[in-house]
Amino acid sequence: MAEKTINPILKQVLELGPTLAFFLIYLRIRDETFTFGGTEYTGFIVSALIFIPILLAAMAVLWMLTGKLSRMQVFTAFMVIFFGGLTAYFNDERFFKMKTTIVYGVMAGLLGIGLLRGQSYLQYVMEEFLPMEKEGWMIFTRRLCYMFAALGIANEIIWRTQTTDLWVKLETFAFPAVLMVFLWVQIYRLQQYFIEPAEAAKD
Known part of the structure; x- marks a missing residue:
């Protein structure tokens, strides 16, 4: 379809x-x-x-x-x-809470594996929407890998040490907001690596 x-x-x-x-x-x-x-x-x-x-x-x-x-x-x-x-x-509600840790951990792991192989798996997913030089993709991927790892660690600490009320609020609003702001900041900072549409079409 x-x-x-x-x-x-x-x-x-x-x-x-x-x-x-x-x-x-x-x-x-x-x-x-x-x-x-x-x-x-x-x-x-x-x-x-x-x-x-x-x-x-x-x-x-x-x-x-x-x-x-x-x-x-x-x-x-x-x-x-x-x-x-x-x-x-x-x-046991702990299983549902640790889900977030594992999701972020898997994402960090996949991006990390690509980096070790000198590749940006993020580029494969987003290149169509965000044409950028390979160097830019490697920087973006490395930073996002670190961010996913940090969010996973943060989730693990929060659900183990804080109340369920706080975890639900952070899971619903804080984690997505932090990730969204992070992505926009990175896109702004990596503009020097952007490829103009006409140039991308030639490639």
């Missing part, structure tokens, strides 16, 4: 909406306890389980409208389902 163009605002709603929904549901039921099959579950765990079908529904709509899902979106959905399942099976 060919990729289609959709309203960018709708695209953002479908991509970010499930996480915001998780946050709002958690705020609503965080102090409640639910019993299923004779087992008690906290509001956090129930919120995490409700988040899974919401995420899958949003991804299904996005795929129907655009004809495409990124590998990162598919990977994230798999991690949410897998660790959500472990969270429910063991009735």
Whole structure:
């Protein structure tokens, strides 16, 4: 199926909406306890389980409208389902919290492997949207690798030492905001490596 163009605002709603929904549901039921099959579950765990079908529904709509899902979106959905399942099976919210650490860790690891091979895997994914010289891609990839590693370490420290309330707020708003600002700053600082559209077309 060919990729289609959709309203960018709708695209953002479908991509970010499930996480915001998780946050709002958690705020609503965080102090409640639910019993299923004779087992008690906290509001956090129930919120995490409700988040899974919401995420899958949003991804299904996005795929129907655009004809495409990124590998990162598919990977994230798999991690949410897998660790959500472990969270429910063991009735232990730590599995869902460590999911974020593993996602960031895998991303840092993949980029790091590419760097060790003298390649920028980030370039393979983003070159079509951001034409740039190889040196620029290597710098961008190295910095993003460090950022993913830092976010993974931060998540691990936060969920182990802070309250669930704080972790949910940081997971929903702080981590994505930090990453977004970081990406924009890097794009601004790497402008000297940008390739003009006409020059890129010649290549």
